[in-house]
Structure formats: structure tokens, C-alpha cells
Amino acid sequence: xxxxxxxxxxxxxxxxxxxxxxxxxxxxxxxxxxxxxxxxxxxxxxxxxxxxxxxxxxxxxxxxxxxxxxxxxxxxxxxxxxxxxxxxxxxxxxxxxxxxxxxxxxxxxxxxxxxxxxxxxxxxxxxxxx
Amino acid sequence: xxxxxxxxxxxxxxxxxxxxxxxxxxxxxxxxxxxxxxxxxxxxxxxxxxxxxxxxxxxxxxxxxxxxxxxxxxxxxxxxxxxxxxxxxxxxxxxxxxxxxxxxxxxxxxxxxxxxxxxxxxxxxxxxxxxxxxxxxxxxxxxxxxxxxxxxxxxxxxxxxxxxxxxxxxxxxxxxxxxxxxxxxxxxxxxxxxxxxxxxxxxxxxxxxxxxxxxxxxxxxxxxxxxxxxxxxxxxxxxxxxxxxxxxxxxxxxxxxxxxxxxxxxxxxxxxxxxxxxxxxxxxxxxxxxxxxxxxxxxxxxxxxxxxxxxxxxxxxxxxxxxxxxxxxxxxxxxxxxxxxxxxxxxxxxxxxxxxxxxxxxxxxxx
Numbered sequence: 001x002x003x004x005x006x007x008x009x010x011x012x013x014x015x016x017x018x019x020x021x022x023x024x025x026x027x028x029x030x031x032x033x034x035x036x037x038x039x040x041x042x043x044x045x046x047x048x049x050x051x052x053x054x055x056x057x058x059x060x061x062x063x064x065x066x067x068x069x070x071x072x073x074x075x076x077x078x079x080x081x082x083x084x085x086x087x088x089x090x091x092x093x094x095x096x097x098x099x100x101x102x103x104x105x106x107x108x109x110x111x112x113x114x115x116x117x118x119x120x121x122x123x124x125x126x127x128x129x130x
Numbered sequence: 131x132x133x134x135x136x137x138x139x140x141x142x143x144x145x146x147x148x149x150x151x152x153x154x155x156x157x158x159x160x161x162x163x164x165x166x167x168x169x170x171x172x173x174x175x176x177x178x179x180x181x182x183x184x185x186x187x188x189x190x191x192x193x194x195x196x197x198x199x200x201x202x203x204x205x206x207x208x209x210x211x212x213x214x215x216x217x218x219x220x221x222x223x224x225x226x227x228x229x230x231x232x233x234x235x236x237x238x239x240x241x242x243x244x245x246x247x248x249x250x251x252x253x254x255x256x257x258x259x260x261x262x263x264x265x266x267x268x269x270x271x272x273x274x275x276x277x278x279x280x281x282x283x284x285x286x287x288x289x290x291x292x293x294x295x296x297x298x299x300x301x302x303x304x305x306x307x308x309x310x311x312x313x314x315x316x317x318x319x320x321x322x323x324x325x326x327x328x329x330x331x332x333x334x335x336x337x338x339x340x341x342x343x344x345x346x347x348x349x350x351x352x353x354x355x356x357x358x359x360x361x362x363x364x365x366x367x368x369x370x371x372x373x374x375x376x377x378x379x380x381x382x383x384x385x386x387x388x389x390x391x392x393x394x395x396x397x398x399x400x401x402x403x404x405x406x407x408x409x410x411x412x413x414x415x416x417x418x419x420x421x422x423x424x425x426x427x428x429x430x431x432x433x434x435x436x437x438x439x440x441x442x443x444x445x446x447x448x449x450x451x452x453x454x455x456x457x458x459x460x461x462x463x464x465x466x467x468x469x470x471x472x473x474x475x476x477x478x479x480x481x482x483x484x485x486x487x488x489x490x491x492x493x494x495x496x497x
Binding site: 036037039040042058060061062063065 | 152163164167168169360363364426427428430449450479
């Protein structure tokens, strides 16, 4: 399955869309499918300073608790209240309305080196499935 | 990490793979935890019907005039007084009153019985029963040979009727019938673990894939789907049914598990009878209770339970409840925190969330 273009990906199955100095963060289609029905999310607080790769929240499915890592570090400027109300939105639209939070990134150029482009991420999940 | 290669497969393994099930190790077998969605599978069973592969559970057959009396000495519920065709929930106990396993005992006629044991306890129980087997009782294990296909949900009877050569209306709740299902000799039992009406079909494994496909095909237009262990766990929890290793164990007795109705102290002797009777009479034991939390994270096994700031127990099972809304679970708590209506707190990731002790079951179907 092809991964959406214009996004960067982490090995922990999060995506980031960088627009200016703000990045929108979510979990990938592969991640939500692996988790199954998502029933609860715990997002970072607005104003929190988070580090790239840091454990910033929790995503829970019916069966399991999974940590949420952030692909980019910075200051949290917005969280998606809609998925706190309706966690199933993450399953239905992981790359759209099911986004998780937005972070103000000071040094995007340096941080993005640690992330994967869509093709490299697609290869990663192909390998994971075999 | 459990090595998936070391897991056994049921005769329906290829069916699960064909349906793109997510397989997990469970009780020594590679089993489907979900197909497409646990919530959709749960919904199918409550409103329509769902099909489960329970072939990982062991079917132990006993034949002999004294088999019932012998099993009476090892279990808390009555066995020998069961009627032909009756099924009964029971618990094998240890010398301290803890549970070796919880089972369903099926009686077929004067001399023939079947005991269905949990997959995770199958080897332990095989050794335990073989060691104690009296002369004159024959023991045959059909574990891994027979399959068990469970059809659960309100449409079960209508869906199964064309495949069975008996009138299903005559197969009452907690009874079984030896009959023919889709051309194969089978034991058809009106038992289950979901809180819904339904049947279990015990049949030689060679017939199982055909029956599985036929039932799925027959139910397709009605939205009947294959269901995994994930949905089964939520269904049984809502129905207040214990799961071995959670609400019952070698340490947690049937009295503690709230199964006093199963423990027959009028039986003259059975393993663990005296400690259980002392425990029940003293009434000071930690016990299994229902817990409900309106919102917050799902309740899960291992979470600490507090009452008036004192740690008084721990969660033993938990899940979001699609039927009730909110989160439900069971906890093993001290007596002082066990009354329904008691306000408790559950500690989740170093934060306390309010919850309430409630009576079990959470869900009971309308008759």
C-alpha cells in the first residue's frame, strides 16, 4: 500500500506534516490497523515541551495500551479534541480528521533527517509484515 | 516473547488465515484474536450471531458406571445427579480450595460424560485426571482431534436449524444432544460464553472446516461473521462470566470468585471442601466484584484499586463495554470495599480515576 505523499514518517509509525514552523502529528494507517479498534487516547498538554522520539501519550485499543511517540520535538500548540471524544476517528481517518496534535518546531531541518520519506516508510512496513 | 512457531494450530487455522485474522498465542495454540474488528464482532453476537473456533479447548471423554461419582470427588458442583443430556458448569479444586480449572461437564447417558477444559489448563488437567483415574473408568482425550465451533447470538437457532437433524427448540439451555450436523456425527450443546443464546458443535476435526464455511455462508446475508478471542473476552466480561487466570486461579477460590452457587457443601466430600467451607463461613475473604467507570481509560488487569485512599485490591479483567458504554472490569478486593455502590479509585499510569463497585453480571439478555 502506498503511503500518503507530503508527509514524513517515523519508525514508530507516526506521521508528521510540516507547514512552516508547525507540524501536525498523527499515527499511520498501518499503526491504527495494527492496534485495532481505538477506544481511548491520551494526548500531550498544550504548552508542553516535547523531545523528538519522546513518549508523549497513550493510544488504547480494546485489547492493548500503546505508547504514543512524537516524530518531532518542540512545543505542543494544539491537540485534536475530536479524537478524545470519538477515538474511532483515528481508525477511520488516520491521516486526516484523526490527527493527534500540532507542535511548533524550531529546528525542522535538523530533525527531519531522522524521519523517513513515504517510500522508505512503505519499505519498512513491507518488511514488518514478512 | 512466545515463539509463534511453537504454537499448535486448530483444524480451522487455514480458515482463519483465509479471513485475514490476527493470530495470537493462546493456551498453546495460535488463535484468532480478531478478524476485522473486535467491536464489530461483539456487535454481531449481541444483535445477530457470530461464529467462534473453540477447538483449542480440550474435550475429555469419560466412560464408566462410576465416572460421575469419581468426578464428584474432584469438583465443587454435583456431577452424578445430572440428568442425561444435561450440561453443568463446575470447578476442579485443589486442596486449598483454589481452582485447577473451571469446566463444563456434559452427561450423555448412564455411563458417558464429557468435560471441556480450558486450553491453558489442558495438559495440567490431563495429568491430574490420569493420575486419579479409577479402575473401570475409561478416559479418552479428543484434544486437537475434535473441533468445537460455537455459534452465538440471537439468530443462532434459526441459522443452525437447517444443518441439524434434531428440533433445536427441544435442545434447552445447558443441555446437549447427540445428533448429525451437516452430515457429521456431532454433539450439539446449548452452551456458550457470551451471555447470548447459542450452540456449541463438538465434531470430529475433519468435518469442521466444511461446517464452519457452511454456517458463515448461510449467515452472510444476516451479517453473521467469524469472531475472535478479543470479542469473546468482552462478551464474557459483560455477562459476568469468570475467565480462568483472571477471576479464578489456583489461588483464587470459587467462593472468592462469587461462584458460591456452584459450590455444593451438601456433597459429603470433595477436594478442597473444608477450606472452602471455612472461607465461606468466616466471610472475611477478598472477593471478585464488578467495577464500572463512566469515562477515562479502559480498566485493565493489574491496576491498583483504592478505597478511601487505602490500596484494597487490584483489577483482574477489564475492557470498554460496547453494550453498557463506559469501562467495565472485575477486581479482587477486600470485603470492606466489595459492596455494590462502593466508590473506589483505580490507579492508571500514576493517576487515580473514580469508579464504582457494581453487582455482576453487567449484562443480562432479555428472555
